[in-house]
Amino acid sequence: MSSREAAPKPTEGGSRPGRRRRSSAEIARLVMAVAVTAFVAVFAVLNTSSVSIDWVFGTVETPLILLILVCVGVGLAAGIGLDRIAARRRRRSAAKR
DSSP: OOSSSSOOOOOOOGGTTTTOOOHHHHHHHHHHHHHHHHHHHHHHHHHEEEEHHHHHEEEEEEEHHHHHHHHHHHHHHHHHHHHHHHHHHHHHHHHHO
């Protein structure tokens, strides 16, 4: 930076120029996501015993931690998928108005 160039002025709140501040709702969602992730991780690690899963045609022996993580993954994928479907419907209905 030469002596002629002015240093960038900080924006309101002292944050860097060009970056927006996170809303309290975004921070709350982030804190909640971290808390849920930590809870699931601790819960999964504490449940390392082996369990039997009875299917229609057979039985499988698997660690409980694997079953928990698969269920969390399936639930997360279903939630994200349903949210995207709902968002698409909201956009379509808004476009019709």
